[in-house]
Amino acid sequence: MSRVWNFSAGPAALPLEVLQQAQADLLDWNGSGASVMELSHRGKPFMAMAAQAEADLRELLAIPAHYAVLFLQGGATQHFAQIPMNLAAPGDRADYVLTGHWSEKAVSEAGPYVQTRIVASSKEQGYRCLPLVDTAALDPDAAYLHYVANETIHGIEWRQPPPSGHLPLVADMSSNILSAPVDIERHGIVYAGAQKNIGPSGLVVMIIRRDLLAREGRPMANVLRYREQAAADSMLNTPNTWGWYLAGLTFKWILAQGGLAAIEAGNIRKSGLLYQAIDGSGGFYRNPVDPAARSRMNVPFTLHDPALDALFLEQSAAAGLMALKGHKAVGGMRASIYNAVPLAAVEALVAFMAEFARRYG
């Protein structure tokens, strides 16, 4: 067996121990004689596993009791639309912060369901920094304020949530959830597609303040209504049982690493090493993001001569470094270094980059 160092932006690397546990469980989970994928979500073993996964997530993020935790489907993109459906009545307005590709997408998907307004944006700066959010500029009657905690493509991350005045703050944490402690109580909703720091795609984890479940929103099917999903313990219909199970294994893995403080320390070390290699390359590699806003999860960088891009990708792949091609919106390279990407992977990348720069600089 040979596994590569995987820098994919998502679906992304999962912890080796989680994959090994899943492999060991695949044919006979918990002595049931069947895979977890083959068992009813209504059965006791699955219900117990599901409840434990929620309890572990609550412990990791110190989620207070007045927040519900939902395990949903549809990907973060569907919730770009479903959040305004649930939180905003027809005719309502909502405020958005623009920091890159995913916040633009959140605005466009919300468009049919709420009157969106951009209250802060770094678009004019090419999404290379975080904008200032002035609470005096917020719409006092907005249904909520939405931001993207980590822009997966532009490599920009909020260290602290933006101020939201009295508005419920809604955070898309798809690409940085569980990478560091978060003040849940600053938020009305935290949600994340699972396929970066949690598990496989097809699962969305949502942490929602219970008072928001009382909002009537707009007329919609029960299956789309967060209140109904919360009342049914996210089992209004058949949930993504495999995703939920893998998420549970990842939560246990993070607890075993020492929780989010330990995970954050590892992420600071890994990202620090990579940014140092870029900044110290004498201009051979460049990252354009304001250092205060640099993501610890997604590190885009360009080569001083784009004609070398194809060679860099070819040689890095041959060296066992996978998925370094940058998103077409920003070009160049991108190394996604989520929780499950070990320090050794970043060390291997940095060593490769130094050698490549020596050869072609």
Ligand SMILES: Cc1ncc(COP(=O)(O)O)c(C=O)c1O
């Ligand atoms: C920050 C962020 N938000 C939303 C999405 C969209 O997620 P999905 O494809 O699960 O809908 C992504 C996907 O990469 C993302 O990185």
